[in-house]
Amino acid sequence: MSSIVLGMGNGKAMFGDEKVSDADLITLVDPNGLNINAFDLSVLRGDGIFEATTVWKGYPVSLENHLRRLAQSAAMVDLPKPNFDAITRGVEQVIDAYDDPEPGPLLRIIVSRGLDPDTGVGKASDRTPTVFIFLDAKGTLHETDPITMASMTRGYPSDITERAPWLLNGAKTLSYAFNCAVHRECARRGVGDAVLYTEDGYTLECPNSSIVARYGDTFVTPDPSIGILNGTSQRELFAWARQEGKSIEYRKLPIAELREADRLYMTHGGWVIPVNEIDGRTLDYSADEIAQANEAIHSGRTHDDALSIGPDYRY
Amino acid sequence: MSSIVLGMGNGKAMFGDEKVSDADLITLVDPNGLNINAFDLSVLRGDGIFEATTVWKGYPVSLENHLRRLAQSAAMVDLPKPNFDAITRGVEQVIDAYDDPEPGPLLRIIVSRGLDPDTGVGKASDRTPTVFIFLDAKGTLHETDPITMASMTRGYPSDITERAPWLLNGAKTLSYAFNCAVHRECARRGVGDAVLYTEDGYTLECPNSSIVARYGDTFVTPDPSIGILNGTSQRELFAWARQEGKSIEYRKLPIAELREADRLYMTHGGWVIPVNEIDGRTLDYSADEIAQANEAIHSGRTHDDALSIGPDYRY
Numbered sequence: 001m002s003s004i005v006l007g008m009g010n011g012k013a014m015f016g017d018e019k020v021s022d023a024d025l026i027t028l029v030d031p032n033g034l035n036i037n038a039f040d041l042s043v044l045r046g047d048g049i050f051e052a053t054t055v056w057k058g059y060p061v062s063l064e065n066h067l068r069r070l071a072q073s074a075a076m077v078d079l080p081k082p083n084f085d086a087i088t089r090g091v092e093q094v095i096d097a098y099d100d101p102e103p104g105p106l107l108r109i110i111v112s113r114g115l116d117p118d119t120g121v122g123k124a125s126d127r128t129p130t131v132f133i134f135l136d137a138k139g140t141l142h143e144t145d146p147i148t149m150a151s152m153t154r155g156y157p158s159d160i161t162e163r164a165p166w167l168l169n170g171a172k173t174l175s176y177a178f179n180c181a182v183h184r185e186c187a188r189r190g191v192g193d194a195v196l197y198t199e200d201g202y203t204l205e206c207p208n209s210s211i212v213a214r215y216g217d218t219f220v221t222p223d224p225s226i227g228i229l230n231g232t233s234q235r236e237l238f239a240w241a242r243q244e245g246k247s248i249e250y251r252k253l254p255i256a257e258l259r260e261a262d263r264l265y266m267t268h269g270g271w272v273i274p275v276n277e278i279d280g281r282t283l284d285y286s287a288d289e290i291a292q293a294n295e296a297i298h299s300g301r302t303h304d305d306a307l308s309i310g311p312d313y314r315y
Numbered sequence: 316m317s318s319i320v321l322g323m324g325n326g327k328a329m330f331g332d333e334k335v336s337d338a339d340l341i342t343l344v345d346p347n348g349l350n351i352n353a354f355d356l357s358v359l360r361g362d363g364i365f366e367a368t369t370v371w372k373g374y375p376v377s378l379e380n381h382l383r384r385l386a387q388s389a390a391m392v393d394l395p396k397p398n399f400d401a402i403t404r405g406v407e408q409v410i411d412a413y414d415d416p417e418p419g420p421l422l423r424i425i426v427s428r429g430l431d432p433d434t435g436v437g438k439a440s441d442r443t444p445t446v447f448i449f450l451d452a453k454g455t456l457h458e459t460d461p462i463t464m465a466s467m468t469r470g471y472p473s474d475i476t477e478r479a480p481w482l483l484n485g486a487k488t489l490s491y492a493f494n495c496a497v498h499r500e501c502a503r504r505g506v507g508d509a510v511l512y513t514e515d516g517y518t519l520e521c522p523n524s525s526i527v528a529r530y531g532d533t534f535v536t537p538d539p540s541i542g543i544l545n546g547t548s549q550r551e552l553f554a555w556a557r558q559e560g561k562s563i564e565y566r567k568l569p570i571a572e573l574r575e576a577d578r579l580y581m582t583h584g585g586w587v588i589p590v591n592e593i594d595g596r597t598l599d600y601s602a603d604e605i606a607q608a609n610e611a612i613h614s615g616r617t618h619d620d621a622l623s624i625g626p627d628y629r630y
Contacts, residue, residue: 004435006353031436036351036358038321038447043351044425045491046361077492078499110359113495120319120453121346132353138435153479157514160470166496167470175490176360177392180428181481184393199472 147192161227169227462507476542484542
């Protein structure tokens with residue numbers, strides 16, 4: 001049974017114009033084997049980008065928005081443009097090879113800059129990006145139990161992204177050592193996750209999630225132009241909220257105001273997860289509401305609307 | 316001929332107390348082959364640490380200071396303590412397998428947190444760090460031609476490291492996407508390298524180097540407690556300067572003052588490289604002085620003194 005499917009992608013087709021047949025697009029390999037060269041820039045430098053979502057009963061949640069964000073990350077780190085058609089076909093091949101009863105395995109698309117041209121092994125390479133796609137039913141899967149949260153500084157002022165694009169704020173890179181460190185800090189503090197804020201007190205995002213606050217009938221999330229990811233699951237939640245007759249809003253959101261929200265939602269990987277405590281303050285949540293939002297997202301009901309939601313449609 | 320040597324290390328011996336024979340310490344593998352699993356945390360998260368130096372005619376420059384810094388990085392990212400003896404023996408085995416005429420190949424020691432326990436492949440693993448060591452004569456090697464430099468903001472205030480240890484400032488992690496982005500920004504601006512500074516105007520370091528300024532007979536470098544790496548080659552240069560009767564100084568160094576230095580030195584990987592321009596201002600340098608410093612460092616003359624040099628011997 002294939003509970004974990006790992007496909008090595010054709011970098012020239014997925015990040016270039018090379019047309020290849022399905023047979024040459026993805027090579028399925030043993031997930032437990034050795035499949036990456038030690039001089040790959042993913043290994044040596046975390047120099048690459050990725051996207052992650054859930055495949056629910058064969059349907060890759062928000063795939064198009066994930067590919068658009070992958071394209072944005074690629075532009076920010078000077079990688080070639082992703083070929084949406086080739087990557088989508090690759091994702092389909094990986095999904096086709098999956099046959100575990102688990103309905104919601106995790107999908108990840110990983111792209112590195114290829115072999116490091118500053119090493120002897122990479123020097124002669126043609127700088128083709130390394131691409132691989134996996135589907136995994138056996139790792140940690142999402143749960144919708146409410147989680148506790150602490151706020152922590154990200155260390156940057158809110159205007160830094162415009163002034164210093166080399167910080168790559170807003171690109172989803174493979175350099176996640178900081179994000180991992182925040183989660184270890186959460187474990188030390190005995191909380192489930194963290195929400196980051198700027199030195200001047202504005203809400204950013206969680207280490208691998210977006211944050212949405214609810215005030216009455218209005219759902220609010222930080223404007224991504226502050227230097228955070230443009231949330232894919234967050235846009236699905238916004239689409240659901242709008243379908244339910246609520247208002248949605250992108251803006252600069254003071255962390256002090258976030259702490260006073262009526263409800264808080266953490267969104268990532270195709271899921272909405274309720275937050276029941278922030279910085280020690282208890283928050284109300286509705287398991288029914290969460291179940292309805294996730295059901296709408298996983299069934300594809302919110303997909304089309306989510307494609308046109310954004311702060312000012314720049315994303 | 317072995318111009319590139321890649322050895323996969325025994326993680327239980329190198330990051331634990333397991334005693335193993337030399338035969339079980341390092342496994343030499345084909346550098347051009349597949350040698351890493353795709354679910355390794357180096358690949359997926361840049362979640363690991365490393366050190367890099369030059370092996371000059373068989374002598375690994377500053378190895379003990381590199382291992383001390385590796386231990387400091389390990390502590391900062393909650394990895395087990397490195398076993399200096401096992402890693403040193405592993406480095407020796409890799410050096411023994413090298414037989415290219417190039418006298419100064421690059422050595423790198425790479426450590427990741429192992430397979431990702433949040434994936435199906437990593438879930439059952441025992442969280443042994445992945446370790447590999449390579450020696451490479453065929454990649455980009457150091458040169459001592461003078462380079463031009465531009466200063467850029469790091470986005471952080473100078474007091475952030477103490478307040479937010481989860482930023483991992485001062486740890487040498489595998490998450491180098493930012494460092495790579497700074498180098499691409501340098502290429503766009505037509506300069507050789509960058510020196511970073513804090514939002515309140517204090518000098519930090521270069522993306523993969525330390526910076527040393529000379530004012531008369533005093534060599535000055537930023538105090539690492541500001542949240543930068545404790546430079547290994549920088550300490551070798553300080554040891555040389557002191558042997559030559561000069562003064563050395565660690566302190567908070569305003570970027571404005573750096574720009575007014577008599578001379579500037581970039582140090583990394585066992586080398587001192589002169590800077591001949593910063594932010595458009597031309598700087599004097601002496602090729603003789605640079606050659607003498609590098610000769611002293613590569614011959615091991617500065618090694619012992621460099622071990623006891625530091626801002627206040629905390630490092």
